[in-house]
Amino acid sequence: MSLVEQAHHPGPAGPHRVAEPAYGGTLRLLTTERIEALDPATANGTATRQLLWATSRQLFAYPATTDPPYADRRARPVPDLAAELPTRAGGTVTADGRQWTVRLRADVHWDTDPPRPVTAADVVRALKRLAGPAARSAALAPLADVLLGLADYHAAARRAFARTRPTAAGYAEFAARHDLPGARAVDAHTLHLRLRRPVDDLVRLLAGTGLAPVPAEYDAWLPGAAVPRSTGPFRPVGRTDGGVVRLVHNPAWDPQTDPLRARFVDRIEARGDATADEVRAAGRGPEPVDLSWAGGAAAALPVPPVGWALDAYLVFNLRGPARPAGPRHRAVRRAVALAVDRLAVAEALAVPGVPSRLQHGLLPPGTPGHRPYDPWPTPYHRGDPEAARAALAELGPDARPALHLLVPDEPRRREAAEILAANLAAVGIAARLTAHRDGDLHDLLLDPTHGRAGRWDVALCGWTPDRCADPDRELRSLIADDVAGGRNYGGYRSTRVARLLAAVRAEPDPARAAELRHRVDVAVLRDLPVVPLVAAAVVPLSGRSPRVRNLRLLPHLHRVDLTRVWLDPDTTG
The missing domain is CATH 3.10.105.10 (Dipeptide-binding Protein; Domain 3)
Incomplete structure (x- = not known):
């Protein structure tokens, strides 16, 4: 039985099948994991990257899937922000495999006022921030392994700020003075990448690391402190005093330009740093918890292990x-x-x-x-x-x-x-x-x-x-x-x-x-x-309320695609 079929047959609490998606409602999440700042340069935790999937577009990405196996080498990344897959036959990968040209879609916008197109320079900026002196993203190591000059850029940034307290202005000035040989914006929607050696799986690497662009506004903030901007179906609107991260609709997102994501719920609210006891009691509180993650939260798992x-x-x-x-x-x-x-x-x-x-x-x-x-x-x-x-x-x-x-x-x-x-x-x-x-x-x-x-x-x-x-x-x-x-x-x-x-x-x-x-x-x-x-x-989910429908897993994260979830209005949490 696929995940979709399991979601449509929730058991005693919700025995009927709902065939048509419902729109609206608030999807509430609870996890024992820490939810970090929604900044691609500092995101490491799976829960954080799961939320980033709902708020940011990537160059390439793995489509969510419903049937096992959810995650293995048979999963194929597809264009997301990119307009197409680079190939030797198409002339966008050189014969020696060391140079790649990535053409970006021209119809993806930031949630600025007015909305502004995402550009190749935004991708270069993301790579430089990723390799900054305070780098802590797990994406840096695999990218530095293949992208020409990225490891050297990071080493130079660490030396430059070894004896001075980093500031946003200092970061921006360093980035302006130092080129990154492996990444160049040819024009607004063309990115040229140079590699240290031939790599056939660059698209897979970029999809797995979740490389996402960042806008010029981020130059005014240290990594992890920026006011988030969004290119995905949702945008962050802050964190409550209780630590709940809130996402609402991004008005600049156009579903016609996004083949990978959807948007059914009105809001997403996620709280991290919960205790295992809190997760176990999640379904018994005054506010329903729809999806939860924690070791030991439930003996009867709502979806099977994935590896x-x-x-x-x-x-x-x-x-x-x-x-x-x-x-x-x-x-x-x-x-x-x-x-x-x-x-x-x-x-x-x-x-x-x-x-x-x-x-x-x-x-x-x-x-x-x-x-x-x-x-x-x-x-x-x-x-x-x-x-x-x-x-x-x-x-x-x-x-x-x-x-x-x-x-x-x-x-x-x-x-x-x-x-x-x-x-x-x-x-x-x-x-x-x-x-x-x-x-x-x-x-x-x-x-x-x-x-x-x-x-x-x-x-x-x-x-x-x-x-x-x-x-x-x-x-x-x-x-x-x-x-x-x-x-x-x-x-x-x-x-x-x-x-x-x-x-x-x-x-x-x-x-x-x-x-x-x-x-x-x-x-x-x-x-x-x-x-x-x-x-x-590996268990992608510890708990699920009866009203949750349309579970699909992101193969590289082993987590639910939140943009695809909808809530059955006729089933109580």
Whole structure:
């Protein structure tokens, strides 16, 4: 049964089928995730990017779908803001694959007064803001990997503002004085892109990162502080004192120019930073919650899982000072890997109704190159304190290992961290726990200056691969790229792993490439910059009210396309 059919057959609370869409109403969302500023330069969280889909057009995008599989390499991006797909046959991609010409639609407008057309210069501005000195978007790392000069632009911006407090005027002046070799506005509606090497999946990369233009008005604001402008069917109108982000109709949006989005509801209201208990009680309050996301919110999921994620893993800070018994010593990392009681951690993290399994390798199930293997086995997966102590003995008799462990401020994660701390204490490693809101933890890990200053030693993280993206680029972002916005939080580097990744990139045979990815996995786990713990199914939705209709999932986000949802007026929430 497709998602649409499930939505039309909501069960006992709404047994009748509503065939015709209804317009109007307020779609209310609740999530345990942090909802960041609706700015493409700073957006990282899935909930934030889901709202951005409703407010901004992208160069290319993945259409929402109703039938599984929702997200894999078979999903095909299509033009959104772009007028067409660039091709060699059409003369918009050079024979060597290093230069791409993207022609933009001329009928997409900003919600300015009067409405102003979106231009190629707005896309160049977005790329420069993305690579600014305070960059924190996860889109930077994959784009810097392919777009000529983007990594250099970011490095130059960081140097320019290393000793001065950044200002919006300073950002704008820097951008005006520094060209970006890989992106040039040929005219109002023609964008020329130059790449570091031939790339066949540039459209897929641009769709996955959600590259969206930003208007000239953003030059007056620091990234994340701008008054949002919209090109999508909705526009933001602020955030209430209670933290509710409100979206209303964008009068400048023309459905005839947007083949990917719709607009049924009058308003969207989204609140983040909710507790899991609040999400569980969402349907029982005075105001109905239509869609919700939270681990453990419901045992009976309204839609099936859409893949697997590395739900929990430990990452070590390898950038920090070389302490006598700190995380830069492989013996310490090996002792941690051997001390962990994975079964207890998995039980703490388990969500009713969501499949999970112990994870010993880096690549979760369903990821090309995944193989079931255990590089650091312990009896019954319960940990091996004796082997862990033997590893620590390599540090000498006077070593007193102590680790600062960062953990998301969420009950299941805190419980898992307390189990980890007890495991480490049992082998002689003192662990100090610090809990952060998920978005704050992400910000802290993204900034390498915190790592170099030794402000953390190990962090409990999670990783959901984008199965629409190039799997090799996803893997490099996790364990090789050392660019702001990337997921290589600990700064791991290995020439052996780099050579293997290059071999994967050059290998045309899928089976051979998958075997090479497994060899990457084995090589990384030999060095132990990370300790995988648990894999879990990716669940795009925790709760849905009976009045919600027309659920369609965005493949690259594993989330509902809010612009396609409509509310049945004859069914109460």
